[in-house]
Amino acid sequence: MSSDSFTTAIFLITAIVAAAVLVNAFFPIIYTATDTFSSSSVTADERLRTDVKIVNSYASTPAAKVWVKNVGSIRIADNDIDLCDVFAGVPGNFDILVLNKAGPGNGEWDYEIIGDSNEYWDVGETLRIDIASTLIPGSGSVTYFHFVLPSGITRTTEFTAS
Numbered sequence: 299m300s301s302d303s304f305t306t307a308i309f310l311i312t313a314i315v316a317a318a319v320l321v322n323a324f325f326p327i328i329y330t331a332t333d334t335f336s337s338s339s340v341t342a343d344e345r346l347r348t349d350v351k352i353v354n355s356y357a358s359t360p361a362a363k364v365w366v367k368n369v370g371s372i373r374i375a376d377n378d379i380d381l382c383d384v385f386a387g388v389p390g391n392f393d394i395l396v397l398n399k400a401g402p403g404n405g406e407w408d409y410e411i412i413g414d415s416n417e418y419w420d421v422g423e424t425l426r427i428d429i430a431s432t433l434i435p436g437s438g439s440v441t442y443f444h445f446v447l448p449s450g451i452t453r454t455t456e457f458t459a460s
Contacts, residue, residue, distance in 0.1 A: 309416055321392065344372065345451065347370050347371045347372040348370045348372050348374065348447065349369050349395055349451065350366050350367065350368055350369060350425075350447070350451065351366065351367050351453070352365070352366050352443070352453050353365050353367045353424065353446070355458060356443070356457075357434050357435070357441040357458075357459035357460065358434075358437070358459060359434050359435065359459065360387060360404070360430060360431060360432050360434050361401075361402075361428070361430050361434060361455070362415055362428075362431075362441060363427065363428055364426075364443050364455070365424050365425070365426050365427075365431070366413075366425045366445060367408065367422070368419050368420065368422065368424075369421075369422075370421065371394055371421060372421070373418040373419060373420045373421060374418065374419040375417065375418055375419075376411075376417045376418065376419070377392040378447065378448050378449075379411075379419060379425070380397060380444060381411060381448040382397075382446060382448065383444075383445075384397075384427060384429065384443075384444070384445055385442070385444035385445075385446075386407075386431050386433060386441070386443050386444075386454065387424065387433030387434070387435075387441075388435045388439060388440060388442055389440060389442045389456060390432065391433060392442050392444070393405065393431070395429060397409075402429060402430035403430055404430055405430070405431055405432075406429075406431075407427055407428060407429045407430070408428045409426065409427050410426050410428075411423055411424070411426075411427065411447070412425070412426070414435060419420065427445070429443075434441050434459065435459050436459060437459055438459065438460060439458070439459050440456050440457070440459075441456065441459050442456050443455050443456070443457070
């Protein structure tokens, strides 16, 4: 009888050790997968709630102004606007511009959030983008503008220069 108890105890201890080994082996994998799904979910949610619309544009060699409204349901930080990509020129001959907060020189852009009261581009506020580039065409020519947020949201327009 004592040999049966001893055998049962050994099997029980072995089962507990095996369960502990399995938990230690799979826990990091499960934790990593959960973290990946959580960060992907947050990124997808942010992208779905972010939306902008180009509401007006004006160009006259060598400058252009484009007004973009935040029509999404999430505000965008000034730091994120600093990371945006702006392309301008004519269709087929445009270039990426460099942000210059001191005022745009050739090949540069700057922005102002109209009516900004905090350091965010809030829902309903309009962003005015000032562009200076020799690629901006003369009067009557088509101007190309492409705006890319860090989240990957893009907006493009073509309009006639004045």
